Amino acid sequence: MNLTAQDALVIVDVQNDFCPGGALPVSTGDQVARTMTGVAAAFTQRGARVYATQDWHPAGHSSFVKSGGPWPPHCVQGSRGAELHPDLHLPDGYVNIKKGSDPEVDAYSGFLDSDLEEQLKAAGVTRVFVGGLATDYCVLNTVLDARRIGFETYLLTDAIGAVDVEAGDGERAIKQMVGAGATATTVEEVVS
Numbered sequence: 001m002n003l004t005a006q007d008a009l010v011i012v013d014v015q016n017d018f019c020p021g022g023a024l025p026v027s028t029g030d031q032v033a034r035t036m037t038g039v040a041a042a043f044t045q046r047g048a049r050v051y052a053t054q055d056w057h058p059a060g061h062s063s064f065v066k067s068g069g070p071w072p073p074h075c076v077q078g079s080r081g082a083e084l085h086p087d088l089h090l091p092d093g094y095v096n097i098k099k100g101s102d103p104e105v106d107a108y109s110g111f112l113d114s115d116l117e118e119q120l121k122a123a124g125v126t127r128v129f130v131g132g133l134a135t136d137y138c139v140l141n142t143v144l145d146a147r148r149i150g151f152e153t154y155l156l157t158d159a160i161g162a163v164d165v166e167a168g169d170g171e172r173a174i175k176q177m178v179g180a181g182a183t184a185t186t187v188e189e190v191v192s
Helices: 029-045 116-122 135-149 169-179 187-191
Strands: 007-012 049-055 095-099 127-133 152-161 183-185
Touching: 007 029, 007 135, 029 049, 029 127, 029 152, 029 187, 049 116, 049 135, 095 116, 127 135, 135 152, 135 169, 152 169, 152 187, 169 183
Parallel strands: 007 049, 007 127, 049 095, 127 152, 152 183
Antiparallel strands: none
16 A cells, blocks of 8 residues: 555554553553554654554543443543553654543544544645554544544554453444544554
8 A cells, every 4th residue: 555644554452451461451562563663664664654543531530430421530630651552663753632531521443532633634644544542532532533534544464452341342343433434544554
């Protein structure tokens, strides 16, 4: 696939708390981090752009169980859990997008409670390629919002991992993203 400066890789929430050993681990999180390192390098070499989102919650965020939400505390601002995975090596010039700092906004989508849409539009991006964690929450909502906004959207199916609170959630999320107009593809198909 021919990549240009109008293309962007959006790496969703590849953070310690969403990987093995974290507060809300996805079993394949370590592998997703390593895969996305290679994808980010390939995008940069071809002149495309790289964005990485981070959940960046204040202590006591509304999504936490103690505040009545569904999740254990995770990705608390400044904590080790909120840091990007140590195996995720990003190129110089990548754009970091923090989301979820509003204590009342869950911000599953990289476009919610962030300036991702403005950043992409200002850069002239028309196509986005999305991978990261977790398939059934933040990847799902980021892809759905990318389609709603009007970006041509590709889901990197071999660079995602699901929480699967209910068995099959990840597969159902992929079907929902494709149903919304995203194209399911693989890293090899995009960067080979």
